[in-house]
Amino acid sequence: MNKKQLFDQIRAKASYLCVGLDSDIHKIPEHLRKADDPLFEFNKQIIDATIDYAVAYKPNIAFYEAHGLKGWESLMKTIAYLPDDVFIIADAKRGDIGNTSKMYARAFFEQMNCDAITVAPYMGEDSVKPFLDFPEKWVILLALTSNAGGKDFQNLALTEGDQLYERVLKKSQDWGSDEELMYVVGATKAEALTNIRQIVPNHFLLVPGVGEQGGSLSEVSRHGLNSECGLLVNSSRGIIYADGSKSFASVAGSKARELQQEMANYLEKYC
Numbered sequence: 001m002n003k004k005q006l007f008d009q010i011r012a013k014a015s016y017l018c019v020g021l022d023s024d025i026h027k028i029p030e031h032l033r034k035a036d037d038p039l040f041e042f043n044k045q046i047i048d049a050t051i052d053y054a055v056a057y058k059p060n061i062a063f064y065e066a067h068g069l070k071g072w073e074s075l076m077k078t079i080a081y082l083p084d085d086v087f088i089i090a091d092a093k094r095g096d097i098g099n100t101s102k103m104y105a106r107a108f109f110e111q112m113n114c115d116a117i118t119v120a121p122y123m124g125e126d127s128v129k130p131f132l133d134f135p136e137k138w139v140i141l142l143a144l145t146s147n148a149g150g151k152d153f154q155n156l157a158l159t160e161g162d163q164l165y166e167r168v169l170k171k172s173q174d175w176g177s178d179e180e181l182m183y184v185v186g187a188t189k190a191e192a193l194t195n196i197r198q199i200v201p202n203h204f205l206l207v208p209g210v211g212e213q214g215g216s217l218s219e220v221s222r223h224g225l226n227s228e229c230g231l232l233v234n235s236s237r238g239i240i241y242a243d244g245s246k247s248f249a250s251v252a253g254s255k256a257r258e259l260q261q262e263m264a265n266y267l268e269k270y271c
């Protein structure tokens with residue numbers, strides 16, 4: 001999906017919501033655990049209930065890898081179930097020497113047909129570039145992550161003055177354009193968004209951390225929206241585990257709708 005198509009979807013749904021499919025066998029409702037493929041059954045119902053309110057879905061690969069072959073099958077079935085007009089992010093946080101990165105890219109872009117993959121930038125240009133060789137596919141580089149430990153490295157001041165995350169934003173612009181590169185910025189770090197928007201005014205940002213991690217959708221939207229929206233805001237646990245009963249899907253749908261309605265207001269106001 002290219003940038004224009006993504007923005008068209010955002011306008012059509014008045015939403016920049018990404019639903020995180022962090023589907024955990026121990027957290028899904030009891031009655032689903034007896035199904036043939038419990039993770040897929042859970043995801044299917046979550047997708048059906050939230051599809052009107054979300055433009056993107058983000059399966060976190062760890063939750064599927066943890067189950068070996070069966071988990072990969074659940075993941076592939078989930079991705080195949082998602083409609084063509086939603087943006088699919090493999091939250092895999094990959095990146096390695098070039099020939100290995102190329103294989104990761106082929107796995108997620110060719111085998112699984114994801115639109116985007118999260119990539120750790122710290123092995124540098126030759127570890128990121130292989131992911132950028134796929135037309136209309138996206139690399140989402142970790143810039144300023146939502147976790148407390150992100151500051152251990154990302155906020156370190158380099159001798160030249162920049163913090164490490166700022167250097168990631170600046171340097172990576174030599175590798176690809178805003179038609180193929182996005183950045184992860186945690187909702188818990190919303191105070192950095194004004195600075196981030198000065199460095200990358202036109203790039204999309206993937207913003208996790210609204211919901212369970214306590215990030216503010218209002219703050220993120222106020223400081224992060226640009227003229228083409230420029231945001232995909234993720235919520236995983238706050239939507240998919242909002243209810244643990246047989247009504248889980250309809251409650252997830254209501255949670256997604258609440259976020260979408262708030263987003264529709266911010267789009268009117270700031271975009």
Ligand SMILES: O=c1ccn([C@@H]2O[C@H](COP(=O)(O)O)[C@@H](O)[C@H]2O)c(=O)[nH]1
Nearest residue numbers: 060145146186208211212213235236237
């Ligand atoms: O900085 C980051 C990068 C990735 N994540 C991922 O996003 C979701 C957040 O889940 P919630 O349940 O909404 O907290 C999860 O998959 C993380 O691995 C992040 O949180 N922060």
